[in-house]
Each structure stands twice: as C-alpha cells, then as structure tokens.
Amino acid sequence: xxxxxxxxxxxxxxxxxxxxxxxxxxxxxxxxxxxxxxxxxxxxxxxxxxxxxxxxxxxxxxxxxxxxxxxxxxxxxxxxxxxxxxxxxxxxxxxxxxxxxxxxxxxxxxxxxxxxxxxxxxxxxxxxxxxxxxxxxxxxxxxxxxxxxxxxxxxxxxxxxxxxxxxxxxxxxxxxxxxxxxxxxxxxxxxxxxxxxxxxxxxxxxxxxxxxxxxxxxxxxxxxxxxxxxxxxxxxxxxxxxxxxxxxxxxxxxxxxxxxxxxxxxxxxxxxxxxxxxxxxxxxxxxxxxxxxxxxxxxxxxxxxxxxxxxxxxxxxxxxxxxxxxxxxxxxxxxxxxxxxxxxxxxxxxxxxxxxxxxxxxxxxxxx
Amino acid sequence: xxxxxxxxxxxxxxxxxxxxxxxxxxxxxxxxxxxxxxxxxxxxxxxxxxxxxxxxxxxxxxxxxxxxxxxxxxxxxxxxxxxxxxxxxxxxxxxxxxxxxxxxxxxxxxxxxxxxxxxxxxxxxxxxxxxxxxxxxxxxxxxxxxxxxxxxxxxxxxxxxxxxxxxxxxxxxxxxxxxxxxxxxxxxxxxxxxxxxxxxxxxxxxxxxxxxxxxxxxxxxxxxxxxxxxxxxxxxxxxxxxxxxxxxxxxxxx
Numbered sequence: 136x137x138x139x140x141x142x143x144x145x146x147x148x149x150x151x152x153x154x155x156x157x158x159x160x161x162x163x164x165x166x167x168x169x170x171x172x173x174x175x176x177x178x179x180x181x182x183x184x185x186x187x188x189x190x191x192x193x194x195x196x197x198x199x200x201x202x203x204x205x206x207x208x209x210x211x212x213x214x215x216x217x218x219x220x221x222x223x224x225x226x227x228x229x230x231x232x233x234x235x236x237x238x239x240x241x242x243x244x245x246x247x248x249x250x251x252x253x254x255x256x257x258x259x260x261x262x263x264x265x266x267x268x269x270x271x272x273x274x275x276x277x278x279x280x281x282x283x284x285x286x287x288x289x290x291x292x293x294x295x296x297x298x299x300x301x302x303x304x305x306x307x308x309x310x311x312x313x314x315x316x317x318x319x320x321x322x323x324x325x326x327x328x329x330x331x332x333x334x335x336x337x338x339x340x341x342x343x344x345x346x347x348x349x350x351x352x353x354x355x356x357x358x359x360x361x362x363x364x365x366x367x368x369x370x371x372x373x374x375x376x377x378x379x380x381x382x383x384x385x386x387x388x389x390x391x392x393x394x395x396x397x398x399x400x401x402x403x404x405x406x407x408x409x410x411x412x413x414x415x416x417x418x419x420x421x422x423x424x425x426x427x428x429x430x431x432x433x434x435x436x437x438x439x440x441x442x443x444x445x446x447x448x449x450x451x452x453x454x455x456x457x458x459x460x461x462x463x464x465x466x467x468x469x470x471x472x473x474x475x476x477x478x479x480x481x482x483x484x485x486x487x488x489x490x491x492x493x494x495x496x497x498x499x500x501x502x503x
Numbered sequence: 504x505x506x507x508x509x510x511x512x513x514x515x516x517x518x519x520x521x522x523x524x525x526x527x528x529x530x531x532x533x534x535x536x537x538x539x540x541x542x543x544x545x546x547x548x549x550x551x552x553x554x555x556x557x558x559x560x561x562x563x564x565x566x567x568x569x570x571x572x573x574x575x576x577x578x579x580x581x582x583x584x585x586x587x588x589x590x591x592x593x594x595x596x597x598x599x600x601x602x603x604x605x606x607x608x609x610x611x612x613x614x615x616x617x618x619x620x621x622x623x624x625x626x627x628x629x630x631x632x633x634x635x636x637x638x639x640x641x642x643x644x645x646x647x648x649x650x651x652x653x654x655x656x657x658x659x660x661x662x663x664x665x666x667x668x669x670x671x672x673x674x675x676x677x678x679x680x681x682x683x684x685x686x687x688x689x690x691x692x693x694x695x696x697x698x699x700x701x702x703x704x705x706x707x708x709x710x711x712x713x714x715x716x717x718x719x720x721x722x723x724x725x726x727x728x729x730x731x732x733x734x735x736x737x738x739x740x741x742x743x744x745x746x747x748x749x750x751x752x753x754x755x756x757x
Contacts, residue, residue: 204634204635235601236635237604237635238635242673242676242677242678245676246676
C-alpha cells in the first residue's frame with residue numbers, strides 16, 4: 136500500500152510529459168491508446184490547447200487490435216496522416232494497454248520512418264511513470280536528432296526543460312528568456328516553449344545551457360558530451376537566488392564546468408518546498424528551505440536534508456513538524472494544522488483546479 | 504558478443520540444451536549469461552547444482568521496490584555462468600509475456616551487459632512465440648540468432664515450423680534470424696529423415712545433433728549438465744562442438 140494516494144492526487148504521467156514537451160515543436164505526436172484519451176494528454180494536462188494548435192493524435196486502439204497485435208493499422212494510419220500533414224518529425228508513444236501487450240515501439244517507429252521518410256521517434260511511455268520521464272525522453276530524442284555542430288557564441292545560452300507542466304503559461308518561460316537577455320546572454324533555443332524544431336539546429340551555438348526543470352537534464356548531458364556545452368540547473372525565482380544563478384551561468388560559460396545552484400543553499404528551519412526539484416529547489420535556496428521532490432528521486436537534485444519522498448504517508452511524516460510549506464494547494468490536506476501553506480499551484484499536479492492562481496515568480500521577491 | 508535465443512515445443516529439452524550449451528561456452532573460456540524466460544523458472548537449475556535462483560518476478564512480488572543490484576536477482580553457476588530467471592506471475596493469473604519484458608527492462612536499468620561484459624548471452628524461451636512478450640528475446644538489442652530445438656516427433660516439428668514462420672514475420676524489424684536447428688533426439692522412427700526434411704524445406708541447417716542419452720538424465724538428477732558431470736560422453740562432445748562452431752562463426756563475422 137506504500138504508493139497508494141488516498142488524499143492527494145498523483146502527478147501527470149509520462150505520456151503527458153511527451154505531449155507537453157513536443158507540443159510547440161512542429162511534429163506529429165501519436166499516442167497509441169484508446170479513443171477519447173487525447174483529452175487527458177492534450178487538454179486536461181495541456182493549458183495551450185485553446186490557443187495553440189498542435190498535431191497530437193490518439194491511435195484509437197481497440198481491444199481486438201491490442202489482442203491481435205495489429206501494429207500495421209497504427210503504422211498505416213500514421214503514414215497516411217503524415218502524408219497529409221507533412222510534420223517536421225513524428226513521435227509514437229505508448230500507454231498502459233500497449234505496455235501490457237508488449238508493443239515494440241522502436242520497431243514501429245523504424246517502419247514509419249522507412250515508409251514516410253520523416254524522422255520518427257519511439258517513446259517508451261506506459262502511463263505509470265512521472266511526466267518528467269516522458270518529457271526527458273522526448274527532449275533528449277529531438278536534441279539528439281536535430282542539434283548540429285555550430286560556431287560557439289560566448290554569450291549564447293539555451294533554456295532546457297521548459298514545459299507548461301512545470302512553468303505554466305503565465306509568462307514564466309518568457310520572463311526567464313527576458314532575464315537571460317538582461318544578463319547579457321543571447322537565447323539560441325528554448326526547449327520547448329515558443330520555439331519550433333528548426334531552432335534546435337542552433338543548440339550547438341550556446342556557451343552554456345540553463346536547465347529549468349529536471350526533464351531538461353538528459354538533453355543537457357547529451358549536449359555536454361557531444362558538444363562540450365556545460366549546464367547550470369536552476370530557475371531565477373526570487374531575488375537572492377537570481378543573483379546566485381546569474382553568477383553560476385557566467386562562471387560556467389567561462390569555465391566549461393557544470394553547476395547546480397538550485398541545491399546550493401538550504402536552511403535549518405522547518406520550511407519546505409514541494410515539487411519539481413529544479414523549480415522547488417531554486418525556491419528552497421531563496422527561502423532557506425528544504426526540498427521535497429515527489430516526482431523524481433534523482434540524487435543529482437537533492438541537497439543534504441532534502442527528500443525524494445513520493446508517497447503521501449512519507450511526505451506527511453516529513454511535514455510533521457513543518458512550520459511553512461510552499462506547495463500546491465492540494466497538499467493542504469496532508470499538512471499538520473499548525474503548518475502554514477503558501478500555495479503555489481503546480482499544473483502537473485492540480486491541473487486546471489488552481490491554474491489562474493499560478494504566480495510568475497521570476498525575479499520576484501518572495502518572503503515568508 | 505554471441506546472443507542466442509533458444510525456442511522449441513514445450514518439453515522438448517530447451518532448458519537442457521541451453522544449459523549444456525552455456526556450460527560448453529564457459530568450458531571454452533567464455534563469459535556467459537543465461538536468462539531463463541519461462542514462468543517455471545527452471546532453466547538454469549542444472550548450472551546451480553539443483554538449487555534454483557530467485558526469479559525476478561518472485562523478487563518483485565515480495566519487495567516494494569525494484570532490486571538495486573544484479574546480485575539480488577542472480578546466482579553464479581558452473582563455469583562462472585551468471586544465471587537469471589524471469590519467472591512469472593501466479594499460475595493462472597497475470598501475464599507471463601509481460602513478465603519477460605519487465606525483467607528485460609529491469610536488467611537494462613541495472614546495466615547488466617555493461618557491468619558484466621559477457622561474451623555469450625543465452626535466452627531460454629518458453630515454447631512458441633505466442634505474444635509480444637515471448638518475442639522480446641529476439642528484438643533488436645537482445646538475441647541476434649535463434650536456435651530451434653526439435654526432435655522427429657510430429658508436434659515438435661509442427662512447433663518448430665511455427666517458430667520459424669513467426670521469426671520470418673519480423674524480417675523487416677531487425678529482429679534475430681533463425682541460425683539453425685538443434686536436433687534433440689527422442690529415438691522416434693526415421694527421426695533423422697523427418698528433421699532433415701523439415702530443415703531442408705525451411706532452408707535451415709541442423710546446427711547440432713544431440714543423441715538420446717542416459718548421461719543427461721543422470722547428470723540432471725545430480726543438478727548438473729553433462730558438460731560438468733560427464734564431460735567425456737557423446738552428448739557433451741556435441742554441445743562443445745556446437746559452442747565451438749558458434750564461436751568460430753562469431754570470429755569470422757568480426
């Protein structure tokens with residue numbers, strides 16, 4: 136029963152992470168799932184659906200197709216749709232039903248690519264993992280495919296891991312971009328909000344990458360390995376942390392060394408920030424708080440005293456003596472009565488429930 | 504790396520052949536992993552002195568979390584062979600094929616091949632290629648060659664033909680190819696002629712001819728392969744010859 140959530144909801148799943156990460160890039164994303172599920176991935180977990188068109192499809196997998204392993208239907212439907220839509224690339228991703236029947240998405244993607252001549256990616260999603268896993272896999276796949284060697288711009292920077300699931304559509308991503316420019320940097324590519332896949336060809340021009348969510352880290356590591364571009368993990372929330380982050384970026388661009396200022400400072404008190412570890416970790420630095428990361432247990436984001444507790448029992452236990460908690464409003468139901476909740480709605484957690492209250496904290500003073 | 508999947512009708516001697524072939528490779532100095540892909544989880548028992556390894560599915564059933572090391576779900580057997588069993592769900596429940604895929608994903612997460620650096624990997628697969636799970640061992644990145652075990656019995660040959668056709672269906676997918684047949688003799692009438700006729704029709708080579716042998720039964724009673732327990736017997740020599748042939752082919756291919 137350890138992982139059962141009876142009070143708080145679970146976070147968005149890996150499939151939603153793929154759809155969110157690829158939404159604006161100009162590809163065609165096909166989720167192999169039953170008809171009707173598109174509303175989950177592309178509307179409930181996607182605030183841009185009303186204002187921005189994206190080619191996200193559901194294969195309308197039927198019981199008989201699943202039982203019979205009728206991969207050909209998926210392959211021919213995608214091939215036909217691609218002939219009409221001419222997408223920049225194609226992505227096919229899994230859901231719980233194909234996971235159970237063991238569909239080989241790598242083989243299907245190869246076959247679609249062979250028939251269409253369009254770059255096709257297989258995503259190994261199954262609907263049971265974190266949205267960060269799906270978004271990570273998607274961002275890494277497009278980075279590997281479309282990044283090119285290019286002359287280095289010493290002021291060039293990429294933003295990696297931007298999706299509305301963590302940053303929402305309240306101007307946070309634009310504020311990060313604006314802040315970078317104020318620091319004297321030139322943004323080559325924002326992966327993946329407001330740029331199409333053609334912008335990925337500029338990734339190699341950057342002197343440093345800013346990882347604004349854990350889902351940007353695999354792409355950052357690839358760019359480090361393939362192109363020698365260092366990365367810095369953090370998002371410029373607050374005032375004091377913003378200064379720390381700016382210094383880390385300039386230092387990394389000059390030295391070529393990676394840095395994770397989002398885990399550089401923690402306090403001694405009973406103050407907690409719960410959420411995606413780069414955002415919540417950056418906030419924890421600003422506030423002298425501790426981080427609780429329910430969405431990934433990747434130790435590269437955890438400072439001493441932080442926790443990757445994911446079950447509500449574990450989180451409630453950690454919060455037993457909490458005095459201040461910065462978290463999604465839905466966490467109030469597992470807080471001790473004396474703890475003060477500072478509501479910071481997280482779209483990947485509470486979806487539309489509090490979306491209009493999500494603040495843009497870039498360079499804003501935050502106090503207890 | 505030599506990567507072999509062994510298929511064949513249930514009860515035809517796949518595990519016997521796989522374990523003996525693994526032991527033969529180890530005797531020839533190779534670093535070997537054998538992965539049993541059968542809910543019965545008895546593929547490697549004769550490499551382990553008759554003491555079974557904890558199957559991966561049993562581990563997952565008993566623990567809240569996945570294992571953090573290969574050692575928790577493997578044992579080292581004869582000749583240093585790393586023995587792993589996928590196991591399966593409670594009989595009559597769940598999905599055995601899915602269990603194989605889950606095990607493979609787990610082994611990948613634990614970086615089995617990078618850490619262990621085997622020369623040879625053998626997948627011993629339950630019966631036919633009945634679903635996606637049982638095709639997992641022949642997918643890209645796993646086995647690159649299939650050996651089909653058959654006797655001259657009609658149903659064994661029927662299953663062998665089904666397996667051969669199933670593998671052929673995946674020709675466009677960079678899956679494994681059928682390398683040949685292991686004729687595991689049951690001493691049925693005109694056995695050699697029947698198996699040869701099938702092999703010829705299917706365009707396959709009989710890669711090894713294993714005689715019906717009481718030595719195999721006696722060794723298995725002691726939890727051993729004939730490579731370990733009766734290395735001078737004819738069956739052991741045939742397994743060693745097959746292993747050597749596959750090693751030579753790999754060398755020539757390199």
